[in-house]
Amino acid sequence: MTEPDSSVTEAQLTATQDVIRKERTPAQAHVLAAAREKALSIRRENAEIRAKSKEVERVRKEKSRAELKASVDAAHAALQKADEPKVEELPKVEEEIPPVETPKIEEKPKTKKAVRRRVVVVEEQSSDSTSEEEIEVRTKKKKEPPVRDAAYQRAYTKLFPD
Numbered sequence: 251m252t253e254p255d256s257s258v259t260e261a262q263l264t265a266t267q268d269v270i271r272k273e274r275t276p277a278q279a280h281v282l283a284a285a286r287e288k289a290l291s292i293r294r295e296n297a298e299i300r301a302k303s304k305e306v307e308r309v310r311k312e313k314s315r316a317e318l319k320a321s322v323d324a325a326h327a328a329l330q331k332a333d334e335p336k337v338e339e340l341p342k343v344e345e346e347i348p349p350v351e352t353p354k355i356e357e358k359p360k361t362k363k364a365v366r367r368r369v370v371v372v373e374e375q376s377s378d379s380t381s382e383e384e385i386e387v388r389t390k391k392k393k394e395p396p397v398r399d400a401a402y403q404r405a406y407t408k409l410f411p412d
Contacts, residue, residue, distance in 0.1 A: 365389070 274282065398406075
């Protein structure tokens with residue numbers, strides 16, 4: 251292994267040490283001490299101000315929290331009073347009130363619609379009886395399904411083969 255150039259490192263070390271070991275004049279030291287004292291006093295004042303502002307903020311939060319709690323409690327109490335039945339306000343009635351009877355409405359039974367019948371009276375003259383009546387009852391004819399034409403039948407069978 252080769253050693254690094256020792257002359258360069260020594261020169262750099264001596265230059266660095268010269269910068270660090272520079273001594274200040276008594277006037278510079280006095281100004282530096284005064285500046286340090288002033289900075290220290292300013293830091294103390296700032297710390298006091300921060301502590302006081304934190305205290306003020308804490309008190310403000312407690313006060314607002316207490317006001318909020320008081321308003322919520324008052325609103326909740328008002329709701330509770332509104333929900334409670336007001337027994338005291340109702341007058342007490344000692345007399346018995348008879349129940350009111352509602353008249354019953356008589357329902358008519360539903361009647362079935364009569365089937366329409368056509369009555370045809372035919373009189374026949376016969377030799378057996380002098381007057382005989384024949385009653386013929388006819389009911390309505392049921393509708394027949396409509397007749398489909400040939401074109402419809404072809405289209406239907408194409409769409410829906412059996």
